[in-house]
Amino acid sequence: MIQKPKGTYDIYGDKAREILYLKKLITSLMDNYNYNYVQTPVFEASELFHRTVGEETDIVSKETYDFKDRGNRDLTLRPEGTAGIVRCFIENKLYVDASPLKTWYFGPMFRYERPQSGRNREFNQFGVEVFGSCNPMIDAETISIVYNLFKLLGLKELKVNINSLGDLESRAKYREALLSYFKPYLNDLCDDCKQRYAKNPLRILDCKIDANSDIMKNAPKISDYLNEDSKKHFAEVQKYLEFMGIDYVINDNLVRGLDYYTHTVFEITSEIEGFGSGNVLGAGGRYDNLVANLGGPNIPGVGFAVGIERLLLALEAENININQEEGIDVYLFATSENERDMMFSLASILRVNGFKTDLDYNLRNFKNNFKHADKLKAKFIIIIGADEVNSKCLTIKNNQTKEEYKVEFDNLIEFLDEKLGDE
């Protein structure tokens, strides 16, 4: 028996309805914010991710799905969404259009990881990327999208963490300060942190092992190294968040695992008991140099990604049901083989007229047909037998009230419109 690849899952039934509902809600929310849907390839040149996400990040160094195609091209299944959208932005010269350009995406991402709760090898992300504005309003707006989506869904146990990494100048100064601060303590840090010291010292702050040590607590804070512009930018982001009534916490140690961030970074976590390390539901930030680094014009960007599977887990943990199974309007069955053709053509007419219709394909007996109609949550049942065919008068049963009606064939649509229109 061939099984699905490790860390993947099939989407069907309740899960499928939930994801479709989320997509619908997100689509309409993005419409209100006036963002444009963008779809880019699921795989890209491997080099794209090395240059954007960062060579030394875990995502690129040990989690990518790399392969060569039959033309010997080096390709990678996308581990995140930003790189592809930025490439698309540059390649199609989308910067000639209205600025800022506000985009969103929804689709599968791939990371070669050990599966566990809230983590799969193929998973779905919803995200936005905004290009062409340095205005802190955009930073606050993107945070508000994630926040409002979660609130709309009914999530309560949320925490918005924000921080600023500053511009290139501030970041460089801070890096120097960290290097000189940690140098005497190098041997006291964990092995991972020793590596981070050499490759990306900011990430030392992210360390869970040393988090509570005095060394870490007394480490220099990024906020002391922000220059005037960076400070002002961060202050305005906070001002706009307050305008929108979004509670946030400034977390000095929030640095994020992707290399491209500048200025604002944020994470929204679920604070539900027992949610573990998968509690980051959405995260993102500003990346003012990424477009230029990839060979595009010097245009700033802001974005975030939300993990759909994690969002569904959080909804489940808060007992929020978004599975909107509605049931059908009409169920038809024939009493014998002779009436099946009529049943089938009648179903077709109902469907074209906008009624959610299903029918008995199996020639079930009466009992099983009624059972099946209940299972489909049918509002009306139409029974077609010899009498009905001869008299051209249909028997229609309201499956909630059990009332039965005789309706002329020609009046059927009108009858159902009236009955179902009440709701």
Place this chain on the structure above:
RNA sequence: GCGGAAUUGGUGAAGGGGUUAACACAGUGGAUUGUGGUUCCACCAUGCAUCGGUUCGAAUCCGAUAUUCCGCCCCA
């Protein structure tokens, strides 16, 4: 990359070396004939993740592999 626990029909599961793999739900057919969701009866795993080993005999013991769940690292 490291660690822990699991895997028995469509589903929930019992059985921990002895031949027909319990029970329940779902499904199908019937008692029931054009009006059901109650009740009753019948059918529904030559097979217990896969491969190999031990044994007269393995779902049961041993080994390997796969997958699932959970934790660490990291991430959404």
